[in-house]
Amino acid sequence: MPDLVSVRNLVKRFPLGGGLVLTAVNDVSFSIGRGETLGLVGESGSGKTTVGRCLLRLIEPTAGEILYEADSIAHLTQRAFRSYRPKMQAVFQDPYESLDPRLTVGDTILESIALWDRSGNRRQQRDKLLHLAELVRLRPEQLNLYPRELSGGQQQRVGIARALATDPQFIVLDEPTSSLDPLARAEIIELLIQLQKELGLSYLFISHDLMTVRYIAQRVAVMYLGHVVELGETRSVFTAPRHPYTQALLSAVLLADPAARGKIKLLQGEIPSPVNLPPICPFASRCPVAVERCRAEMPPLLEVASRHQVACFRSHERQGAFVDWFELAEAGRNGGQGTTQPAEAGTPGAG
Ligand SMILES: Nc1ncnc2c1ncn2[C@@H]1O[C@H](COP(=O)(O)OP(=O)(O)OP(=O)(O)O)[C@@H](O)[C@H]1O
Ligand SMILES: [Mg+2]
Numbered sequence: 001m002p003d004l005v006s007v008r009n010l011v012k013r014f015p016l017g018g019g020l021v022l023t024a025v026n027d028v029s030f031s032i033g034r035g036e037t038l039g040l041v042g043e044s045g046s047g048k049t050t051v052g053r054c055l056l057r058l059i060e061p062t063a064g065e066i067l068y069e070a071d072s073i074a075h076l077t078q079r080a081f082r083s084y085r086p087k088m089q090a091v092f093q094d095p096y097e098s099l100d101p102r103l104t105v106g107d108t109i110l111e112s113i114a115l116w117d118r119s120g121n122r123r124q125q126r127d128k129l130l131h132l133a134e135l136v137r138l139r140p141e142q143l144n145l146y147p148r149e150l151s152g153g154q155q156q157r158v159g160i161a162r163a164l165a166t167d168p169q170f171i172v173l174d175e176p177t178s179s180l181d182p183l184a185r186a187e188i189i190e191l192l193i194q195l196q197k198e199l200g201l202s203y204l205f206i207s208h209d210l211m212t213v214r215y216i217a218q219r220v221a222v223m224y225l226g227h228v229v230e231l232g233e234t235r236s237v238f239t240a241p242r243h244p245y246t247q248a249l250l251s252a253v254l255l256a257d258p259a260a261r262g263k264i265k266l267l268q269g270e271i272p273s274p275v276n277l278p279p280i281c282p283f284a285s286r287c288p289v290a291v292e293r294c295r296a297e298m299p300p301l302l303e304v305a306s307r308h309q310v311a312c313f314r315s316h317e318r319q320g321a322f323v324d325w326f327e328l329a330e331a332g333r334n335g336g337q338g339t340t341q342p343a344e345a346g347t348p349g350a351g
Contacts, residue, residue, distance in 0.1 A: 039217030153184030
């Protein structure tokens with residue numbers, strides 16, 4: 001699959017004043033092929049949205065390269081970037097917030113169409129509106145409604161239609177279903193998959209919901225504290241996660257007892273602050289298998305298997321998971337010492 005969008009060594013820092021610098025994205029590299037979905041997962045604050053916003057030049061990257069096909073776009077002036085804008089779109093989490101309550105759904109979508117279609121041909125724009133409505137499965141009469149008259153799922157269809165109005169090739173989907181109920185969520189995911197097939201779209205799919213990512217994404221990148229710590233084909237990352245952080249995230253989801261999922265906290269301690277971070281493994285402070293080297297150096301993202309990269313000094317030591325997070329959690333719950341003593345042979349849900 002030839003790459004449509006790539007980022008190389010992307011960095012985004014936010015100066016906070018007083019000499020403090022928050023590094024939201026730290027040396028991130030990945031690529032997305034034509035017609036491909038890359039899932040981007042990680043805890044809140046790990047930098048997922050910042051990556052998406054940098055890619056679309058909604059905020060300015062501090063350093064690094066962004067390629068659209070072969071074109072370098074990270075440091076173009078906003079004026080020069082304008083010709084790329086219609087090709088790269090976004091759909092955000094809260095559809096209602098991103099819609100103008102004073103405009104009907106039809107006028108909202110028409111506005112986007114007219115912004116990029118300078119022909120001024122009303123008839124042509126109206127035809128395009130009807131075509132987009134059909135694509136996102138909105139009925140023509142729903143175009144006369146106002147956003148508040150629609151369900152959350154229908155509002156998100158409007159958000160998707162508006163993104164499609166410029167004939168994009170690439171869409172950043174930032175938690176596009178997390179504000180929806182389960183039925184609407186499933187419908188929107190199916191719609192996104194269908195649209196991808198019909199239009200050959202590439203997606204960066206940002207989500208907390210690992211099971212949805214497993215369903216929709218061909219490859220997945222796991223972020224922690226601004227770093228991509230694991231990147232690979234979805235099947236490979238989900239069945240044989242190599243980074244202790246990915247293993248923890250997956251263990252939490254795979255926990256047999258659904259009631260226990262929310263209660264058991266596998267990761268001990270808090271995520272460190274992303275302000276003035278030292279150049280060491282970002283996960284070292286919470287990692288049960290960290291060694292001295294992890295607290296002294298930054299592990300590079302290296303290929304450990306075919307199309308599967310991991311940033312962990314210890315990932316080569318075991319095939320599959322080498323932290324039994326279930327056992328650690330159990331030991332922690334029972335007040336045992338287990339939270340600091342990893343069971344190295346455990347392979348929860350890993351093959
Ligand atoms: N404009 C800003 N100024 C300062 N810090 C920011 C700014 N935007 C984001 N951050 C910080 O950057 C880090 C990454 O934030 P980001 O929103 O990208 O995370 P996220 O992975 O999308 O989280 P969530 O899952 O909660 O959406 C956080 O520490 C956040 O507080
Ligand atoms: Mg976010």
